[in-house]
Amino acid sequence: MKDRRKLHIGMSLAPTWLNGDAWRRADSAAEGLFSGDYYVDIAKRAEAVHLDFVFRPDALFLPVEALETGPGFASLDPTVLLAAIARETSHIGLLSTASTAFLPPYVVARQIQSLHWLSNGRAGWNIVTALAGHENFGLEAMPSSEARYERAAEFTEVVRLLWESFPNRALKIDRASGRYADSALVRPVDHAGRHLNVRGPLNLPAFDKVPIPLVQAGASPAGRDFAASVADAVFASTPDRDAALELRQDLRLRAERHGRAAGDIRLLPGLSLYLADTRAQARDLFAATHARTDRAAVLVAIGEALGIDLLRWPVNRPLTMRDLPASPPERPRSRTHAALLRRLVARDAPTLDDLLRRPEGVGSAHWQIVGTVADAVAEIADWAAAGAIDGFIATPGGSVGSMHLALGALVPRLAEAGLFRERYAGATFAGHLDE
Ligand SMILES: Cc1cc2nc3c(=O)[nH]c(=O)nc-3n(C[C@H](O)[C@H](O)[C@H](O)COP(=O)(O)O)c2cc1C
Numbered sequence: 001m002k003d004r005r006k007l008h009i010g011m012s013l014a015p016t017w018l019n020g021d022a023w024r025r026a027d028s029a030a031e032g033l034f035s036g037d038y039y040v041d042i043a044k045r046a047e048a049v050h051l052d053f054v055f056r057p058d059a060l061f062l063p064v065e066a067l068e069t070g071p072g073f074a075s076l077d078p079t080v081l082l083a084a085i086a087r088e089t090s091h092i093g094l095l096s097t098a099s100t101a102f103l104p105p106y107v108v109a110r111q112i113q114s115l116h117w118l119s120n121g122r123a124g125w126n127i128v129t130a131l132a133g134h135e136n137f138g139l140e141a142m143p144s145s146e147a148r149y150e151r152a153a154e155f156t157e158v159v160r161l162l163w164e165s166f167p168n169r170a171l172k173i174d175r176a177s178g179r180y181a182d183s184a185l186v187r188p189v190d191h192a193g194r195h196l197n198v199r200g201p202l203n204l205p206a207f208d209k210v211p212i213p214l215v216q217a218g219a220s221p222a223g224r225d226f227a228a229s230v231a232d233a234v235f236a237s238t239p240d241r242d243a244a245l246e247l248r249q250d251l252r253l254r255a256e257r258h259g260r261a262a263g264d265i266r267l268l269p270g271l272s273l274y275l276a277d278t279r280a281q282a283r284d285l286f287a288a289t290h291a292r293t294d295r296a297a298v299l300v301a302i303g304e305a306l307g308i309d310l311l312r313w314p315v316n317r318p319l320t321m322r323d324l325p326a327s328p329p330e331r332p333r334s335r336t337h338a339a340l341l342r343r344l345v346a347r348d349a350p351t352l353d354d355l356l357r358r359p360e361g362v363g364s365a366h367w368q369i370v371g372t373v374a375d376a377v378a379e380i381a382d383w384a385a386a387g388a389i390d391g392f393i394a395t396p397g398g399s400v401g402s403m404h405l406a407l408g409a410l411v412p413r414l415a416e417a418g419l420f421r422e423r424y425a426g427a428t429f430a431g432h433l434d435e
Contacts, residue, residue: 005390005435006419006420006421006435007380007384007389007390007391007392007414007419007420008052008233008266008268008390008391008432008433009051009052009391009392009393009394009411009414009420010051010052010053010054010055010093010095010268010391010392010393010394011042011043011046011051011053011054011055011393011394011406011407012054012055012056012057012270012393012394012395013039013042013043013054013055013056013081014056014057014075014395015033015071016272016395016396016397017396017397017398017399017400017402017403018030018033018070018071019070019289019397019398020070020289020290020291020292020293020397021070021288021289021290021291021292022289022397022398022399023070023071025399025400027399027400027401028399028400029400030071033071033074034074034075034076036081036084036085039054039081039084039085040084040085040088040089042054042403042407043085043088043089043092044088044089045404045407045408046092046407047089047090047091047092048407049407049408049411049412049415050091050411050415050420050421050422050423050424051092051407051411052092052093052391052429052432052433053092053093053094053095053122053124053429053432054082054085054092054093054094054095055095055097055126055215055235055393056075056078056081056082056095056096056097057078057097057126057128057217058075058077058078058096058097058098058099058128059073059075059130059131059132059133060099060102060130060133060136060137061073061132061133061135061136062074069292069294078096078097078098079096079098079111079112079114079115082094082095082096082115082119082123083114083115083118083119086115086118086119086122087118089119090427091122091424091426091427092122093122093123093124093213093428093429093432093433094115094119094122094123094124094429095123095124095125095126095213095215095429096111096112096115096123096124096125096126097125097126097128098111098112098125098126098127098128099128099129099130099133100127100128100129100130100148100151100152100155100156101128101129101130101133101134101137101142101143101148101151101152102130102133102134102136102137102139105155105158105159105162105196105198106162106198106200106202108125108155108159109158109159109162109163109202110162110202110203110204112125112159112212113163113202113204113206113207113212114204116207116212117204117207120207120209120427120428121207121209121210121427121428121429121430122427122428122429123212123429124212124213124214124215124429125159125212125213125214125215126215126216126217126235127152127156127214127215127216127217127230127231128216128217128218129145129148129149129151129152129218129223130142130148131333131334132333142331144331145218145220145222145223145331145334145335146222149218149220149222149223149225149226150194150195151195151196152226153226153229153230154193154194154195154196155195155196156214156230157191158189158191158193158196158198161189161191161200162189162198162200162201162202163202163206163212164206165186165187165188165189165200165201165202166186166201166202166203166204166205166206167185167186167205167206167208168205168206168207168208169182169185169208170182170183170185170186170205171205186201187200187201188200188201189201209428210428210429210430210431211430212429212430213232213233213429213430213433214230214231214232214233215231215232215233215234215235215268216230216231216233216234216235217234217235217236218334218335218336219234219236219237219247219335219336219339220334220335220336220339223335223336224247224250224251224254225254227251227254227265228251228254228255228257228258228260228265229258229260231265232264232265232266232430232433233265233266233267233268233390233433234247234251234265234266234267234268235268235269235270235393236267236268236269236270236336237269237270237336237337237340237359237364237365237366238267238269238365238366238367238388239340239344239358239359239360239365239366239367239368240367241382241383241386241388243340243343244267244269244367244383244388244389245386245387245388247267248267248387248388248389248390251265251267252265266390266391266433267388267389267390268389268390268391268392268393269366269367269389269392269393270364270366270367270392270393270395271366271367271368271369271380271392271393271394271395272359272363272364272366272367272368272369272395272396272397273368273369273376273394273395273396273397273402273405273406273410274286274289274368274369274370274371274396274397274398274402275369275371275372275373275376275396275398275402275405275406275409275410276372276398276401276402276405277372278372279370279371279372279375282370282371282372282398283370285370285398285399285402286370286397286398288398289397289398289399290362293356293362295356296311298356298361298362299311299313299352299355299356302341302355302361304329304332304333305329305332305333305334305337305338305341306324306328306329306338306341306342306345307324307325307328307329308323308324308325310352310355313352315351315352315353316351317351318349318350318351319345319349319350319351319352319355320345320349321342321345321346323345324342324345328342336365337360337364337365340360340365341360341361341365343360344358344360344361363397364395366395367383367392373405373409373410373413374413376406376410377410377413377414377417380392380414380419381417381419384419394406394407421435
């Protein structure tokens with residue numbers, strides 16, 4: 001790490017360790033997936049090793065066919081879940097996800113501020129512009145990525161204004177005089193913009209001891225610029241070290257252009273960890289998890305992002321840039337993922353089997369380590385030393401055992417290696433990120 005800070009580590013509570021066929025393992029406890037206890041157990045394990053935060057990604061739609069083979073996107077509401085975890089933990093940050101594409105900013109501002117109160121300053125907001133789900137919110141089509149980011153910028157500004165509209169200092173609670181609050185300090189926001197009209201003020205005072213960290217996901221040029229203007233951290237898909245280096249450098253530069261310090265923005269890639277006692281066992285774990293992967297469905301999704309029909313593509317013929325349409329599809333679900341796939345084609349000329357093995361093809365394009373805890377420590381240390389990351393968000397895969405190794409073995413080894421904190425210095429999310 002160039003500035004020699006410790007890594008910041010988050011734990012995703014999306015049950016990636018139940019992905020593929022992993023939920024079918026005898027010890028998966030898959031029946032508990034919609035219970036609070038299931039996640040409280042993981043959050044407590046994460047807090048025991050001093051992680052910066054637990055994190056719940058979210059989607060507001062349900063691909064029904066996928067339910068045949070796994071839980072997919074079925075999930076509890078992230079902020080409600082984190083409120084339950086707040087009462088069972090004391091130090092760890094609680095990062096919720098709320099979409100700026102569909103929800104009203106007044107509701108989002110209130111929910112996240114409520115979580116901040118209930119957790120004594122541990123809430124964070126992961127700002128997403130969403131991938132799908134417009135049908136559930138009365139929209140005729142999914143707005144383009146650019147339009148979604150334009151709305152996201154206005155939305156975020158409104159949420160911040162709402163948080164400021166009822167400042168904590170307005171509370172007087174003066175029993176002697178009978179004055180509860182100085183109402184002159186509670187101000188409407190009177191926002192009338194291109195996408196949103198919100199009067200305010202918020203009907204909840206700010207918990208003002210620490211700010212609420214903002215995290216963003218989505219790395220198209222519009223996404224990077226939006227992140228650079230407001231985000232304290234970026235949740236990213238960086239399947240290799242060069243991708244992370246490029247993104248981190250670019251975000252830091254863009255932050256400076258927005259008048260912020262380069263270090264104000266932290267790159268935290270998702271890290272998919274298939275961990276076992278030996279490399280062979282880890283490889284078996286990965287293979288067993290993905291044994292039933294629906295090859296055709298994955299090829300259709302990759303083909304859509306690249307603008308090519310891969311179901312008809314000859315199995316052993318390498319795919320090159322010459323085979324792709326000159327201009328990429330106008331509206332991929334995620335420009336970030338489409339760009340990463342094009343990058344892979346340009347660099348590796350992959351066959352279909354290569355595509356199906358790579359994290360860009362399966363696995364959300366996240367950084368992926370299949371190996372032992374020692375392998376993971378070495379690779380994380382290498383990425384950190386190269387200045388490619390400020391930390392990571394663990395998305396362990398394969399089994400509950402792999403998830404427990406990530407928290408119970410890998411994180412303590414990173415602390416022993418001096419890469420991660422050995423104890424909490426404070427009990428707020430913003431405080432952890434500033435260490
Ligand atoms: C690493 C990563 C994580 C994301 N997580 C979510 C999520 O939890 N929920 C969601 O609705 N969208 C999520 N998205 C989608 C982004 O918010 C964004 O809408 C999408 O990537 C399109 O923006 P882009 O063109 O900048 O990629 C994620 C995107 C990335 C790259």
